Amino acid sequence: MITGYGHFVQLAESLQWDEQAIDLTGDVEAWSKLESEERDRVLGLIAGFCVGEMAVATHLGSFEDRATTDDSMAGCFRAQARDEARHARFFDRVAGEVVGIPGENLAERLDVLRERVSPELLELFEERLPTLAEDLAAGEKDLTAAVSLYHMILEGVVLTAGQHALLAALDRCSVGMPGVHKGMELVLRDERWHIGFGSRVIQSADVVSDEMEELLQQGMKAANAWGELIDRQDIEKVEQLHKRRLKSVGIKFW
Ligand SMILES: [Fe+2]
Ligand SMILES: [Fe+2]
Numbered sequence: 001m002i003t004g005y006g007h008f009v010q011l012a013e014s015l016q017w018d019e020q021a022i023d024l025t026g027d028v029e030a031w032s033k034l035e036s037e038e039r040d041r042v043l044g045l046i047a048g049f050c051v052g053e054m055a056v057a058t059h060l061g062s063f064e065d066r067a068t069t070d071d072s073m074a075g076c077f078r079a080q081a082r083d084e085a086r087h088a089r090f091f092d093r094v095a096g097e098v099v100g101i102p103g104e105n106l107a108e109r110l111d112v113l114r115e116r117v118s119p120e121l122l123e124l125f126e127e128r129l130p131t132l133a134e135d136l137a138a139g140e141k142d143l144t145a146a147v148s149l150y151h152m153i154l155e156g157v158v159l160t161a162g163q164h165a166l167l168a169a170l171d172r173c174s175v176g177m178p179g180v181h182k183g184m185e186l187v188l189r190d191e192r193w194h195i196g197f198g199s200r201v202i203q204s205a206d207v208v209s210d211e212m213e214e215l216l217q218q219g220m221k222a223a224n225a226w227g228e229l230i231d232r233q234d235i236e237k238v239e240q241l242h243k244r245r246l247k248s249v250g251i252k253f254w
Helices: 006-014 025-031 036-059 061-066 071-099 106-116 119-137 143-172 178-204 211-224 232-248
Strands: none
Touching: 006 071, 006 178, 025 071, 025 178, 036 061, 036 071, 036 106, 036 119, 036 143, 036 178, 061 071, 061 119, 061 143, 071 106, 071 178, 119 143, 119 211, 143 178, 143 211, 143 232, 178 232, 211 232
């Protein structure tokens, strides 16, 4: 079956980077010099990414397992899982080395970081996503519905809003944090192909699930779950982008 997902795998291959190679020494120094409001905002966003990237990295296996009829699609989920694991490791480095959150690994640090994350974001990444992955594995949800939540809502709306907000927050900080900025840009670059791939999966599906309109609304609500960490106008920008993206893949809600 020729579906043309192979070029996403090639793209992913060409975009590989090593989170260990990013120099965070300037960021470690900068951290203690930040104003407390600056620190609170950056830490809130970093905590959200630690929770989000850990969750998406964990649950992508069910997607690959369901893509049994299409090797190139399965290859994309595999390449994406490798990216997500790297993203989780990068944000864990930031949490541990720059922020100084104690713990041996991200799982341990998450106990502290979760306190910085809103209940709405926790619910999306640590309840809805695992439930979806279970339903997908059990054959109770199809891949289209799963990609709708994962790629279109969680990545396309929630994480995208957070990524732009973090870059903007770093740009506004009184002291520069070049390593975190660089890593965030590289994560964002990976996320673009993930969302492009997800859009392609949705576009190729004949049937659009009835649940999608609800997912759209929930995605909009979820972008707001970052609370004051993200400016209203940035949320609106992501919402517009999301609507345009769904429209371009042939989904009409309005
Ligand atoms: Fe990611
Ligand atoms: Fe992603």
